[in-house]
Amino acid sequence: KQEVTQIPAALSVPEGENLVLNCSFTDSAIYNLQWFRQDPGKGLTSLLLIQSSQREQTSGRLNASLDKSSGRSTLYIAASQPGDSATYLCAVTGNQFYFGTGTSLTVIP
Amino acid sequence: SQTIHQWPATLVQPVGSPLSLECTVEGTSNPNLYWYRQAAGRGLQLLFYSVGIGQISSEVPQNLSASRPQDRQFILSSKKLLLSDSGFYLCAWSAYDQPQHFGDGTRLSIL
Numbered sequence: 001k002q003e004v005t006q007i008p009a010a011l012s013v014p015e016g017e018n019l020v021l022n023c024s025f026t027d028s029a030i031y032n033l034q035w036f037r038q039d040p041g042k043g044l045t046s047l048l049l050i051q052s053s054q055r056e057q058t059s060g061r062l063n064a065s066l067d068k069s070s071g072r073s074t075l076y077i078a079a080s081q082p083g084d085s086a087t088y089l090c091a092v093t094g095n096q097f098y099f100g101t102g103t104s105l106t107v108i109p
Numbered sequence: 110s111q112t113i114h115q116w117p118a119t120l121v122q123p124v125g126s127p128l129s130l131e132c133t134v135e136g137t138s139n140p141n142l143y144w145y146r147q148a149a150g151r152g153l154q155l156l157f158y159s160v161g162i163g164q165i166s167s168e169v170p171q172n173l174s175a176s177r178p179q180d181r182q183f184i185l186s187s188k189k190l191l192l193s194d195s196g197f198y199l200c201a202w203s204a205y206d207q208p209q210h211f212g213d214g215t216r217l218s219i220l
Binding site: 034036038044045046049091093099 | 145147151153154155197201209211
């Protein structure tokens with residue numbers, strides 16, 4: 001069974017810092033990998049989707065990479081802002097969705 | 110402990126047929142409930158969410174509808190399916206301001 005792990009579980013950084021969130025998965029037979037943010041009381045927001053044939057995707061201050069052979073993905077956030085505070089989830093799609101354990105990010109003003 | 114059940118796991122339907130996907134939650138009361146869809150090649154998209162019985166908020170206009178006839182039951186329906194409705198459908202629940210918990214999903218194929 002696919003297992004998706006995110007490190008660290010929680011992260012606190014001062015505003016303006018660049019940061020990296022990590023996601024690892026055990027089965028490389030995936031269709032795609034997604035990064036989401038989750039805000040309390042709200043639905044998930046899809047941030048970036050990387051197809052299995054791609055190596056990275058960029059959107060604004062966000063950059064996600066995928067190394068399928070090693071079972072790893074990173075989400076890079078540049079120049080962090082207090083509004084970036086949320087829980088970040090990665091998910092891989094195989095026969096079904098497998099969500100990661102999540103990273104709770106706090107950006108301190 | 111809380112559990113979420115979503116069925117069926119896979120479904121193949123002809124264009125123009127109706128749809129009913131059901132999601133139930135056990136072990137909690139008055140949960141927030143969510144329906145998501147991932148179409149082929151696209152990211153997960155929130156379709157509907159509900160904060161109580163009969164209270165449904167729609168995030169995107171489409172030919173789908175949702176209903177919450179009971180506190181822990183959330184149903185996704187369509188009167189006439191389109192080819193573009195194919196995708197992976199996820200149900201989720203959360204307690205207020207808490208992380209969401211997801212069902213196993215339904216893979217819907219429209220022929």
